[in-house]
Amino acid sequence: MQEVIEYLEKNKEKHIEELKKFLHIPSVSTDSSHKEDVTKAAEFVSNYLTEAGFQTVELQKTKGHPLVYAEWMDAGEDKPTVLFYGHYDVQPPDPLDQWKSDPFQAEIRDERIYARGASDDKGQVFMHLVVLKAFLQTTGSLPxxxxxxxxxxxxxxxxxxxxxxxxxxxxxxxxxxxISDSGMVAKDxxxxxxxxxxxxGLEFTLKGPDNDLHSGLYGGAIKNPAMAMAQLLATMKDEQEVxxxxxxYDQVEPLTSEERQLIKEAPSEDYRESTxxxxxxxxxxxxxxxxxxxxxxxxxxGLYSGYQGEGTKTIIPSTATAKLTCRLVPGQDPVQIQEFLVKHIEKHLPQGVELTIKRExxxxxxxxxxPNHQLITKAAESFAETFDKEAVYVRMGGSIPVVEWIDAIYNIPVVLLGFGTPDDRLHSPNESFPMAHFEKGMKTIVHYWEAVKNTKL
Amino acid sequence: MQEVIEYLEKNKEKHIEELKKFLHIPSVSTDSSHKEDVTKAAEFVSNYLTEAGFQTVELQKTKGHPLVYAEWMDAGEDKPTVLFYGHYDVQPPDPLDQWKSDPFQAEIRDERIYARGASDDKGQVFMHLVVLKAFLQTTGSLPxxxxxxxxxxxxxxxxxxxxxxxxxxxxxxxxxxxISDSGMVAKDxxxxxxxxxxxxGLEFTLKGPDNDLHSGLYGGAIKNPAMAMAQLLATMKDEQEVxxxxxxYDQVEPLTSEERQLIKEAPSEDYRESTxxxxxxxxxxxxxxxxxxxxxxxxxxGLYSGYQGEGTKTIIPSTATAKLTCRLVPGQDPVQIQEFLVKHIEKHLPQGVELTIKRExxxxxxxxxxPNHQLITKAAESFAETFDKEAVYVRMGGSIPVVEWIDAIYNIPVVLLGFGTPDDRLHSPNESFPMAHFEKGMKTIVHYWEAVKNTKL
Incomplete structure (x- = not known):
């Protein structure tokens, strides 16, 4: 392991230059004018893995942008196999005028690297690519x-x-x-x-009259869809947020006291201050x-009905629309919950309006x-080793669909090794990533592969 | 009176040509590029009144468009004085491509005259101008x-x-x-x-977080302003529209059984079919x-909050805004009612959001x-005489501010002699006015001036 760490230190400058090249490719997947750039980023990844010494490297065509698949399977049958997932595409950089430096000309200032994708997810993917190469270039194999x-x-x-x-x-x-596509609760x-x-989630529309109506001529005879919407939405949550x-809540796994303790101990932002x-x-x-x-x-x-311009327009709106989403916890089935929402809306539909539901x-x-799984405790140990600080345990309200898919299709544990920080400004102007987390992060990955190599799963 | 009616019949074609000239002036008051046209329309009116024989005709300058004031006061001190109000400006003709003929090249087809302002209000004002001229040109005086x-x-x-x-x-x-700036419940x-x-009315905004938030990372800790808005609005009306x-309702004058009877007898549209x-x-x-x-x-x-685009955006919106208006009945003071709304909103404000109110x-x-006032019964008689049909009595949910101003400043009865029809398409493409209502309407006005001339007020 020591020689791998030394290799990383010795080639630090070179790796930063390589990372910059990766970040320079504007692989904005949503923008069709960047289609070739997206492919270039895929090629960057596949070339890197080929040069690193991977046996199989495929650039798989899809209906959309290509997927890079690669494997190195010579560690031996007694060693576990990991599936490492990441993504090389990035969010659009807009609004461009709010960037202090070009989003696709990575710039290092104040010990952070600023570029679209620096944290989400090119930066974190690149750390893994470098570590894999470092192992293969120094030891000739992977743990x-x-x-x-x-x-x-x-x-x-x-x-x-x-x-x-x-x-x-x-x-x-x-x-x-x-997967390394998430973050820590604080730097270091x-x-x-x-x-x-x-x-x-779902969205639904309540329709009253065919067109907006004069509120004087029809107010009193026709149900106002905006009021109907308010009355209906108000039935969905009480004033204590239940x-x-x-x-x-029927299938929700109750929180154990051990979990409540973990959550209590987990550091968290001051919600009032940060929002x-x-x-x-x-x-x-x-x-x-x-x-x-x-x-x-x-x-x-989202919620909308009627007139949104300046001043007053005395109409009864024709329609009102609401967009709803739920974040679910273990035990809840999303399709079933969606159905419960539909049933609730149908049951509480006010008189005088017609309902259309669009299921997400x-x-x-x-x-x-x-949290006591050995793959998790070993991750905590690897972190502690390299960041010189005990790991904290958190659950998060966000969703990463690929995690659920891997769980659903392969039924294997997914370890989220996140190296981002709350200041990374993902999806926003001036996305960045702390340079120190590159170094410590790569060391953590080295430690982790070594730590799990003898795990029996 | 007979000679006035004969004059109207004899000069029918000439009056239609004059009306067309009036309608040809694009006096769109909201559009500054039509400023001169608006003044031209004012001059048309003042010239018409001068030619008719009015003693005093003024084109009063205002901060905006001019006002035409004129008077003829020789009927004698024992005769009542009427203030006739109307307006010569019109709504913009947009969307232009939906007009079947040029909005400012009046065209007669199917016994209607099509032009912007044909009904609202140039056409109805012109009827009065012609009647005044007819009296003065034939009898040398007004009743x-x-x-x-x-x-x-x-x-x-x-x-x-x-x-x-x-x-x-x-x-x-x-x-x-x-005032002739309204309509009948049906043609004839x-x-x-x-x-x-x-x-x-008023509009108010509920602010939660400073920016839209990730619904996964903050959902559960931060009050959703759209939900707060729904909960608040739902407290304002019950499911029986109360x-x-x-x-x-404290100051609302109760409906008398006589009024309920009048309303029952008043013809009305089938609200379901028409909306x-x-x-x-x-x-x-x-x-x-x-x-x-x-x-x-x-x-x-109007009601709006958060994301309105296609698909899903998992945010907690930063704000939610609602625009409210009330239509009031006799007894209710609008300023007081606005204050009651403010108090209600403040009292029912959910926890976790900040309130801003903008009073209209x-x-x-x-x-x-x-409805039994002699000025009203005489109007009903004049209508019956010329349209050969008994008048119906209606109250309307709309508001005409000038009516309230005249009432508030002068404390005099206002008689609404409306000749429009529900098919006139006011403010919309293809505005029109039935040719038959010109003839019968002008006769009604002649009858009315004669009928009220000996009224003691």
Missing amino acids: INVKVCIEGEEEIGSANLYDILHQQQEKFSADFAV QPTILYGLKGFT VQVAHF GAIETVSEKGYTAKEHTMARPTLEIN PLSAKAYKVD | INVKVCIEGEEEIGSANLYDILHQQQEKFSADFAV QPTILYGLKGFT VQVAHF GAIETVSEKGYTAKEHTMARPTLEIN PLSAKAYKVD
Whole structure:
């Protein structure tokens, strides 16, 4: 292991130059004018893996952007096989005028590297590529068998990944998976993310009259769809933030006292300070931290009806629309929850309006790994070794669909080795990543592969 | 009177040509590129009144478009004085491509004249101008004393009229007012409009976090302003359409059984058929017709929060905004009602959001004239005489601010002699006015001036 660490130190400058080249490719997957750039980024990854010494490197065509698959399977049959997942595509850089430096001309200042993708996810993917190369270049082998899956469509919903994972099940099968596409709760604070929420949603429209009406001539005879919408939405949550949809909580795995303790100990931001809200709220019987990390939520993401311009327009709107999503916890089935929402809306539909429901086709179950699983405790040890600080354990309210897919298709543990920080400004102007986390992060990965090589799974 | 009627019949073609000239002037008051055209229309009116034989004709300058004032006061001191109000400005013709003929090249087809302003209000103003001229040209005098006030800013909120009516109170003072800027419930169905609703409103915003937030990372800790808005709005009306704002109904003049009978007898559209709503609603204890015509209403005119694009965006919106207006009935004070709304919103404000209220500065009291007032019964008689059909009595949910201003400043009855029809398409493409209503309408006005000349007020 020592020679790998030395190799990383010796080639530090060279790796930064390579990373910059990777970040210079504007692989914006949502923008068709960048289609060639997206492919270039895929080629960067596949070339890197070939040069590193991987036996099999494929640039798989999809209906959208290519997927890089690679494998090195010579660690031996007694060694575990990991499936490493990441993505090389990035969010659009807009609004461009808010960037202090070119989003595709990585710039290092104040010990951070600024570029679109620096943290999400090119930077973190690159750390793994370098470590794999370092092992192969110095020791001629890897501590474990490695399968690599780096897609180019994460920022546009991973449209083709589920099918690929499903259809090439044997090829991608592994003993566990590792993903580095998340973050720590603070810089230099190793964080074990052992749970993610699931997700479901729908949008619905209430239609009153065919067109907006004169509120004087018709007000009183025609149900106002905006009022109908307000009345209906108000039935979905009480004032103590408890969801009122029947059966919503039925399958929720109760929080154990051990979990509540972990959540209590987990550092977290001051929600009021970081959001600017005048006060925090939370579900009756739970702290705000428990609610965000480990209890299901229902949120209105969008709501619109009638006139939105300046001043007054005295109309009865023709329609009102609401977009809802839920974040789910282990035990809840997203398709079932969606159905409970539909039933609730139908049951509480006010008189005088017509209902149309559009079910969100994407959904995900919540993911949780046992925080005492050896793959997790070894990750915590590797972090502690390299960051010189004990890891904290957190669950998160966000959803990463690929985690649930891997869980659903392969039924293997997924380890989320996140190296980002809360200041990385993912999806926003001036995305960045701390230079120190590159170094410590790569060392952590080296330690981790060594630590898990004798794990029996 | 007979010679006046004969004059009208003899000069019919000439009057239509004159009307067309009036309609050809694109006096769009909201469009500054039409400023000169608006003045041209004012000059058309003042020239017409001068040629008719009016003693005093003024083109009064305002901060906006000019106002035409004229008077003929030789009917004698024992005769009543009427203030006739109308407006010569028109709505923009957009969308132009939906017009079957040029909006400013009046075209007669199917016994209707098509042009912007044909009904609202140039056509109806012109009928009065012709009748006044007909009297003066044939009999050399008018049956009553007449003051004329034709403004050019009605379609942009009559910004300067209130001040003019207030400042030149003596000049504009009269025994009663007549306005022809409304319509009948059906073609050839004389209609006495004896009540209008008042109006007040406000808009308010609930702010949660400073920016839209990731619903996974913050959902559960931060109050969703869209949900707060729904919960708050739902407290304002119950499911039987009864407004729940404290004191909202306190000052409402109860409907008499005579009024309920009048409303029952008044013809009305089939609300379901004309609006496309699946069913009608109405305030508990009142029919939909009673509610629209004579009971106060509260409507949400606009509602918006968060994401409105296609698909899903998993955010907690930063803010939610609602625009509300009320239509008021006699007894209710609009400023007081606005204050009741503010108090209700403040009282029911959910935890975790900040409130900003923007009070709508415009307001109007409801207007109602006694349907048995002799000025009203004489109008009904004049209608019956010329349309050969008994007039029906209606109250309307709309508001005409000038009616309330005349009532408030001069405390005189306002007679609404409306000749429009429900098919006139005011403010829309292909505005028109039935040719038959010109003839019968002008005869009605002749009859009316004769009928009221000996009224003691």
